Amino acid sequence: MRSLPFTKNDLEAMAAKWPTPFHIYDAAAISRNAEALKAAFKWNKGFREYFAVKATPNPHILKLLSKHGFGCDCSSLAELVLSEKSGITGQNIMFTSNDTPGEEFLKAYELGAVINLDDITHWPFLLETIKEVPELMCCRYNPGPTRDGNDIIGRPEEAKYGLTYEQIFQCYEMMRDAGVKRFGIHTMIASNELDRRYIVETADMLFKLAVELNEKLGIKIEFVNIGGGIGIPYKPEQEAINLDILGQEIHDAYKKIIEPSPLSEVALYMECGRSITGPYGYLVSRVLHFKDTYRHYAGLDACMSNLMRPALYGAYHEIVVPGKENSPDQLVYDVTGSLCENNDKFAIGRKLPRLERGDFVVICDTGAHGHAMGFQYNGKLRSAELLLEEDGNVRQIRRAETLDDYFATLSFDEL
Numbered sequence: 001m002r003s004l005p006f007t008k009n010d011l012e013a014m015a016a017k018w019p020t021p022f023h024i025y026d027a028a029a030i031s032r033n034a035e036a037l038k039a040a041f042k043w044n045k046g047f048r049e050y051f052a053v054k055a056t057p058n059p060h061i062l063k064l065l066s067k068h069g070f071g072c073d074c075s076s077l078a079e080l081v082l083s084e085k086s087g088i089t090g091q092n093i094m095f096t097s098n099d100t101p102g103e104e105f106l107k108a109y110e111l112g113a114v115i116n117l118d119d120i121t122h123w124p125f126l127l128e129t130i131k132e133v134p135e136l137m138c139c140r141y142n143p144g145p146t147r148d149g150n151d152i153i154g155r156p157e158e159a160k161y162g163l164t165y166e167q168i169f170q171c172y173e174m175m176r177d178a179g180v181k182r183f184g185i186h187t188m189i190a191s192n193e194l195d196r197r198y199i200v201e202t203a204d205m206l207f208k209l210a211v212e213l214n215e216k217l218g219i220k221i222e223f224v225n226i227g228g229g230i231g232i233p234y235k236p237e238q239e240a241i242n243l244d245i246l247g248q249e250i251h252d253a254y255k256k257i258i259e260p261s262p263l264s265e266v267a268l269y270m271e272c273g274r275s276i277t278g279p280y281g282y283l284v285s286r287v288l289h290f291k292d293t294y295r296h297y298a299g300l301d302a303c304m305s306n307l308m309r310p311a312l313y314g315a316y317h318e319i320v321v322p323g324k325e326n327s328p329d330q331l332v333y334d335v336t337g338s339l340c341e342n343n344d345k346f347a348i349g350r351k352l353p354r355l356e357r358g359d360f361v362v363i364c365d366t367g368a369h370g371h372a373m374g375f376q377y378n379g380k381l382r383s384a385e386l387l388l389e390e391d392g393n394v395r396q397i398r399r400a401e402t403l404d405d406y407f408a409t410l411s412f413d414e415l
């Protein structure tokens, strides 16, 4: 079983103040991981990670990461405003959106964010919207059939994102001719990828494209953004990507492609979300009911509103029962929530220590796309988020929703 950064007694103390369910994030572990990523890429002078805000859109997390030099990768108005309110602005924001409303381009431009276009038609749309030519521009490349797919994001050829190879050259030419002075190039074609080679191939592909853009259009690409997509080992038998080796292998590609080219140096950017916070968040709940029908069910006080991934992707999440980690008395359970959807199950056929009502059940790896994917279907409310700070204190960084929040958008006046 996974070891947790808190004990059952710690949880009792937290739950006395903030009732379950809640998500809790381990700040010390997030910080260590952020520094490990930076160390793996310190060979690249301009290396920068732009944290994908959608993974954990909480200002306290964004602030913590910004202390390690991370920027924000945003793709909506709300995420832009969240970054702004967290004190992260200008080129510390990468705006990687798609099917983008004009107001979002406007806000990104006002904040001085790096604007990353998802389509060639967005270039004239952007100009009409902001009525100026940005100094710095970036486009998202979709390599189409030249690259294989990845389970979550799908095959590049079938993905809605990015410009084709031909469009990339057309778009950068248009941007150059319109007066754009500085350029970057981006792609994002993997999600939850645990095969290091795929990430290295992506860097290799973009390095080559940067050199080709320089050869054909005479423009200088100053950064290459290989997107996010580094996976995490949700399952016990899976292994995390070794960041040091990843860094070395991307450095090898860089030495081969960029250094001998007229570009001679480019900054390497990433916009990982999952691998930055995913393993360091936990959904803490308690057992509410048992039910023995055709199977043994353990019903929690959490449901898929708190964590969508199992229902959405059939995703596996480790479950720990604090205080019973080494119990030999085990039983096979379906661990469920209370939503009127039969896929509201955190685990199916999972062998766990024999549970009792009130036991804490900790669902691991919920630090990314956990609380963030929450929704209010069936009138289930989103939980609180807590931060286990580096000094051991626990602080609430988002309160739980209340019925008033649920009703805030409704009017009963003219019924």
Ligand SMILES: *Cc1c(COP(=O)(O)O)cnc(C)c1O
Residues within 6 Å of the ligand: 052, 054, 055, 073, 075, 096, 188, 190, 191, 192, 227, 228, 229, 230, 271, 272, 273, 274, 275, 368
């Ligand atoms: C979701 C997303 C990311 C982050 O992906 P992870 O798999 O969480 O690393 C980065 N960039 C874009 C454009 C995204 O949509």
